[in-house]
Amino acid sequence: MKNLSGKRIVVTGGAGFIGSHLCERLLGDGHEVLCVDNFYTGRRQNIAHMVSNPYFEVLRHDICFPLYVECDEIYNLACPASPVHYQFDPVQTTKVSVHGAINMLGLAKRVKAKILQASTSEVYGDPKVHPQTEDYWGNVNPIGLRSCYDEGKRCAETLFFDYFRQHRLRIKVARIFNTYGPRMHPNDGRVVSNFIMQALRGEEITVYGDGSQTRSFCYVDDLVDGLVRLMDSPDDFTGPVNLGNPVEFTILQLAELVIKMVASCLMPHASRSKVVFKPLPSDDPTQRQPDITLAKKKLGWDPTVQLEKGLVKTIEYFSSLT
Ligand code: NAD
Ligand code: UDP
Numbered sequence: 001m002k003n004l005s006g007k008r009i010v011v012t013g014g015a016g017f018i019g020s021h022l023c024e025r026l027l028g029d030g031h032e033v034l035c036v037d038n039f040y041t042g043r044r045q046n047i048a049h050m051v052s053n054p055y056f057e058v059l060r061h062d063i064c065f066p067l068y069v070e071c072d073e074i075y076n077l078a079c080p081a082s083p084v085h086y087q088f089d090p091v092q093t094t095k096v097s098v099h100g101a102i103n104m105l106g107l108a109k110r111v112k113a114k115i116l117q118a119s120t121s122e123v124y125g126d127p128k129v130h131p132q133t134e135d136y137w138g139n140v141n142p143i144g145l146r147s148c149y150d151e152g153k154r155c156a157e158t159l160f161f162d163y164f165r166q167h168r169l170r171i172k173v174a175r176i177f178n179t180y181g182p183r184m185h186p187n188d189g190r191v192v193s194n195f196i197m198q199a200l201r202g203e204e205i206t207v208y209g210d211g212s213q214t215r216s217f218c219y220v221d222d223l224v225d226g227l228v229r230l231m232d233s234p235d236d237f238t239g240p241v242n243l244g245n246p247v248e249f250t251i252l253q254l255a256e257l258v259i260k261m262v263a264s265c266l267m268p269h270a271s272r273s274k275v276v277f278k279p280l281p282s283d284d285p286t287q288r289q290p291d292i293t294l295a296k297k298k299l300g301w302d303p304t305v306q307l308e309k310g311l312v313k314t315i316e317y318f319s320s321l322t
Helices: 017-028 044-050 083-088 090-111 147-167 191-200 220-232 251-264 293-299 307-321
Strands: 008-012 032-037 056-060 073-076 114-120 171-176 205-208 214-216 241-243 248-250 275-278
Touching: 008 017, 008 090, 017 032, 017 044, 017 220, 032 044, 044 056, 073 090, 073 220, 083 090, 083 147, 090 114, 090 147, 114 147, 114 220, 147 171, 171 220, 191 205, 191 251, 191 307, 205 251, 214 251, 220 241, 220 293, 241 293, 248 251, 251 275, 251 307
Parallel strands: 008 032, 008 073, 032 056, 073 114, 114 171, 171 241, 205 275
Antiparallel strands: 214 248
16 A cells, blocks of 8 residues: 655665664654664664564665665765774765765756755854754864764765755755664664673773773664754754764763663673773764754754763663673
8 A cells, every 4th residue: 555644754874883773763653754764883683573564664875876766855864973983984084974965965956856965063063052042153174083984974964054055955954963772783882882882791891091981871762853854844944953962971981880780670681881081083082972952943853862871771782792
């Protein structure tokens, strides 16, 4: 039977961590979803439970090449997101950010689709304004190890706004802050996945630097809800808009919390885990916290999942893998 009420929605990067949750949400809302992914960091098991759904389709495709499909909306999430993954092949990271954005904007222009870009808090670099508001232009090193990602995403934002001004495209730009939850890649080197995997294995918890740098962690369900609200917002609201949980933690606090929580889940090796300090990677931002006033006002969005609650679900997921 044809789905008459839903939209045809493309999710690039749909087999990744956030993308797979987004596909699930959109199918649940009654839409047809085309997941476009080259499986660079995404995994088939992230989407395996959706493939029997007649409204879900998977296309193995690299968005650095043009894509010819018909659709009403595009969520552009394709890009490696963890520092370990995006620094593995930095030239490819810039290519997917820039060429990928051009191709998806070209698709949106041809089929007159609305398009949302998964941008990042990294556009603020090592911020001198705290908490970060959308009108802050950032403090980004253009030639460092993180630049392929930071500058790639900044250029993608530029392209989105030029297509908006030049071609009157309907665009949405979300600046996503650190997000965590089930289906993160266990080897992506991000802090939440690293700490949980280390604690589950009874290994040392590797805190980079002295652990005083801060991050604010958003649970994936909250983030996905923000993305959908942004896509559904009136056409005159383009963003950029910060999406993240504003509760800020030091990395040392996170390490201690993960050790405590994994131990309380009665993992046999957890109590053996101790914090060890390792060198801080270059250009590692010292503090990061979103100001979400705009998202609250324009989208009625406010994250609801507290870190402890989200960590329980994430620990359960990772323990099912080990
Ligand atoms: P992820 O690595 O799990 O997902 C990215 C997906 O894109 C993967 O499935 C990967 O295979 C796919 N991909 C990569 N290059 C591609 C290409 N050339 N063509 C097609 N597919 C390609 O990462 P994630 O955490 O789910 O992040 C999703 C998006 O959100 C990214 O754009 C990322 O920059 C952005 N973001 C994420 C966070 C976070 O904390 N997770 C924070 C800020 C921004
Ligand atoms: N970090 C850490 N130990 C790890 C992994 C990361 O102390 O095993 C730190 C990292 O240096 C950074 C913060 O945790 O200060 C967040 O790192 P992540 O790679 O998750 O994302 P970022 O926000 O830096 O892109």
